[in-house]
Amino acid sequence: MDSRKIRRSLHRMVTEIIERNRDLNSLVIVGIRTRGIYLGKRVSKMIKEMENINIPVGVLDITLYRDDFSELEAQHIVQKTEIGFSLEDKEILLVDDVLFTGRTIRAAMDSLFDLGRPKSIQLFVLIDRGHRELPVRADYVGKFLPTSKREIVQVHLKEIDETDEVLITEPVEST
């Protein structure tokens, strides 16, 4: 997926968001670290351009809510959760780059419920690569990407990776 295709997908998804949420004023965006933040900011900007409404964007770090915590080789670096607005009764658009097992989303939802009681949560992902292990589905999907479990899907965004692209790679065999 190159930058043109990413832009088109985002555009279509944002149109869907506007269609489905009649009251955009109660919508807030929460991006999951790291790339979900940048996608969330782009979505907010596009809604501003189309509807002239400011949608606030918060940042969620799910490290402390991971269920694979005790299996990790070493500590994961915890970073800040920065949500500068109340989630009470809000319609949350939860944004991430890739939807895979669904465990990240489970952790994100647990975390959000500790921060307040939202009215609803909608899930926005750029790539759905399948292989779900939990009953999670996305409301807005940029592209379904059938992959094998061992492949690695990398989303690059120009905010931090210089270019917009989605790559599928084989893991490097360690000998």
Place this chain on the structure above:
Amino acid sequence: MLFDHKHLLGIESLSKDDIWTILDTAESFIEISTREVKKVPTLRGKTIFNLFFEPSTRTRSSFELAAKRLSADIINFNKQFSSVIKGETLKDTVLNLEAMQSDAIIIRHSCPGVPKYISTFCSSRVINAGDGAHEHPTQALLDAFTIRQQKNKLEDLKILIVGDILHSRVARSNIFLLKKLGAEVVCVGPPALLPEEFKHLGIAYDYSLDRAIPGADVIMMLRIQAERQQKNLFPSLREYRNIYSLTQKRFRRAKRNAIIMHPGPINRGVEISADLADSTKSVILRQVENGVAVRMAVLYLLLGGKERENTD
């Protein structure tokens, strides 16, 4: 950015990177204590013992809160109500707690080296919460965190540590830490309370607070430790107060935006005047607040992640 230690026994054995890792991690934990639900599930199912052989309000409750905000189970152990009174040895006490599947033991003891001793036979993580006049690592970490929060840096700051340096584990840990991070440290106090042992670290000494105070960015006041004061190391409390007490008049000669710190408990009117302790220049309560986040970071870094072997 990896913290590769099994225990936290003191600042002396930590590297500069280790210290930054703890401070940066603590930065992320500050926000949790401001939430309505002040809790994350990270250390669910971990068992921690708070083993305090000396009195403490701040440190003990701070560790307890830190553990609880990470969802660990923490048990407070009180010397007076324990079998230590019935003659149980320290080693037996610890082995018994270990038999109950403890994951970490936080210990305060009047004997220097006790945490290290315990770590030699104990499979739990050991955290030093103050051992005699040796070290009090989490206090130094929260002090550094508070200074960085107020000044945005630690390098090249002139930091005064005033009072009973000899008996102070807080001072020792702070001296190790502040030197590692590049601050300029001046120890101020009566000659008999200023140990020579830090000279090789490049610490300056001064017997006069009036002489040392100009240009200071941070003034860290210490309590006169009456419980460790068997001999008379200075003539009288009144004289001590005259020379070393931080008063408005003295404080005005420090840098304009200087801050006042104190590890607590404070003795109002002895080492610090009451109005200064309550003034906006004092970050004493901020230190307490930050203590919880710093201790959460320490617990997280030691107990989070997989069992690591052959470290520390």
